[in-house]
Amino acid sequence: MNFDVIVVGAGPGGATCAWKCAELGLKVLLLDRAPSLPRYKPCGGGIPSSLVRHVEGLEPEKFIDLTVTKLRHTWRGKSPVLAEMTCRDGKPAEVWMVQRPRFDTYLVEKAKSAGAVLRLGVKVSDITVTYEGVTVTAGEENWTARYVVGADGAKGIVGARAGLRLGKRWGIAREVEIPYEYAPPAPDHPEGTRGAILRDACYLDYGSVKNGYAWIFPKAGYLSVGAGMLVPRQPKAEQNVGMILMDAIHTMLGSVGMIYPTGMDAPKLWAHPIPFWTGMEPLATKDGRVLLVGDAAGVVQPLFGEGIQYAVRTGAIAAQQLAANTTLQYTEAVKTELAGEFDAALRVGKVFHRTPYLSYRLGVKNPAGTKLVGRLMSGEVSLEHLEQRIYDKLKNPFK
Numbered sequence: 228m229n230f231d232v233i234v235v236g237a238g239p240g241g242a243t244c245a246w247k248c249a250e251l252g253l254k255v256l257l258l259d260r261a262p263s264l265p266r267y268k269p270c271g272g273g274i275p276s277s278l279v280r281h282v283e284g285l286e287p288e289k290f291i292d293l294t295v296t297k298l299r300h301t302w303r304g305k306s307p308v309l310a311e312m313t314c315r316d317g318k319p320a321e322v323w324m325v326q327r328p329r330f331d332t333y334l335v336e337k338a339k340s341a342g343a344v345l346r347l348g349v350k351v352s353d354i355t356v357t358y359e360g361v362t363v364t365a366g367e368e369n370w371t372a373r374y375v376v377g378a379d380g381a382k383g384i385v386g387a388r389a390g391l392r393l394g395k396r397w398g399i400a401r402e403v404e405i406p407y408e409y410a411p412p413a414p415d416h417p418e419g420t421r422g423a424i425l426r427d428a429c430y431l432d433y434g435s436v437k438n439g440y441a442w443i444f445p446k447a448g449y450l451s452v453g454a455g456m457l458v459p460r461q462p463k464a465e466q467n468v469g470m471i472l473m474d475a476i477h478t479m480l481g482s483v484g485m486i487y488p489t490g491m492d493a494p495k496l497w498a499h500p501i502p503f504w505t506g507m508e509p510l511a512t513k514d515g516r517v518l519l520v521g522d523a524a525g526v527v528q529p530l531f532g533e534g535i536q537y538a539v540r541t542g543a544i545a546a547q548q549l550a551a552n553t554t555l556q557y558t559e560a561v562k563t564e565l566a567g568e569f570d571a572a573l574r575v576g577k578v579f580h581r582t583p584y585l586s587y588r589l590g591v592k593n594p595a596g597t598k599l600v601g602r603l604m605s606g607e608v609s610l611e612h613l614e615q616r617i618y619d620k621l622k623n624p625f626k
């Protein structure tokens with residue numbers, strides 16, 4: 228065997244897995260098809276600050292671009308509500324904005340410093356599993372290892388070749404990055420509308436996309452503006468999904484007095500699948516040779532469409548199992564850590580998407596809802612707790 232572990236894909240999931248495996252003394256090869264780093268990935272780049280509770284050794288000051296402590300909600304672009312996210316002690320709860328090229332490169336550097344070997348410009352085309360190990364093929368080149376980790380994203384090839392997650396379903400998101408210079412809010416628009424976007428607020432619009440939402444996430448020097456549909460409801464809706472998402476982006480921009488840049492200034496509009504969680508399924512082959520992490524494993528939280536922290540966390544969990552030669556327990560380990568939370572998010576999402584306006588009025592628009600999200604983001608409460616609070620509210624809406 229050339230290596231103990233070959234990790235395919237150097238996004239947050241793969242880079243973290245390679246980093247943690249190398250730290251635990253394994254000989255690791257990290258492969259990515261990108262010809263060089265930093266590489267771009269369409270993403271809002273929002274990460275809850277609770278991430279550091281789960282993965283040791285992260286240095287937020289090295290990858291945070293801006294810190295968000297407020298959410299601004301609108302329904303179909305109208306009647307904005309700005310609310311603070313707070314922790315139990317009243318301090319602001321934080322969501323970190325990262326620029327993906329910088330964040331992902333930070334993690335890859337951690338992997339390299341720990342001893343992982345990085346090869347870029349390598350598009351993996353096949354894997355072959357034998358009794359002794361796994362051969363990974365890219366064109367004319369082959370490498371062998373005891374284990375392979377598929378961290379190759381939403382449409383990854385490793386899972387497909389290993390027979391894992393064959394029945395997966397995707398949501399879809401579109402996103403554009405618009406250069407932006409922050410200015411102080413106009414005095415008559417204290418919440419930052421009309422051309423003065425706040426650097427410390429995420430803008431969320433509901434109602435234009437069924438089973439989804441539109442957003443503006445601030446970054447230093449630009450805005451990430453997008454819309455996502457987490458659960459395309461029916462084939463007809465899926466056919467129109469691109470148009471629906473585009474309309475939602477226009478509505479989102481309109482809600483802050485901006486229009487979509489056109490002509491020479493038109494930024495590139497990206498579309499990308501989101502492999503949201505639909506329930507626990509095997510994330511390793513029966514022989515334990517092939518493991519999936521991150522988007523390849525479908526660990527995107529199905530309420531917000533949040534996947535970065537779960538890619539990092541499954542990357543770290545996989546590394547522990549690989550180092551201990553207990554890969555047969557990997558699926559169970561992910562289940563223990565994430566399934567309760569994700570299943571709760573799935574149920575909450577179903578309630579929300581069945582009654583979007585009522586849920587918006589009673590939950591989202593209510594400042595108590597934003598406070599609760601703050602506690603979720605800081606890791607003080609769980610999604611299961613959020614679900615319980617919603618049921619309590621539905622039982623007694625006036626309490």
Ligand SMILES: Cc1cc2nc3c(=O)[nH]c(=O)nc-3n(C[C@H](O)[C@H](O)[C@H](O)COP(=O)(O)OP(=O)(O)OC[C@H]3O[C@@H](n4cnc5c(N)ncnc54)[C@H](O)[C@@H]3O)c2cc1C
Nearest residue numbers: 236238239240260270271272273351379380521522534535
């Ligand atoms: C528009 C949009 C907005 C989003 N916003 C947020 C957000 O604000 N917050 C959040 O938490 N999540 C967000 N997500 C989800 C988040 O982007 C993903 O969950 C996250 O990128 C998953 O990380 P990963 O490492 O699993 O996969 P990826 O980041 O997709 O990385 C996969 C890597 O594998 C490589 N690769 C693929 N195939 C091969 C191959 N055959 N050979 C070699 N290398 C290969 C790719 O080049 C890539 O580097 C968003 C998603 C979308 C689409």
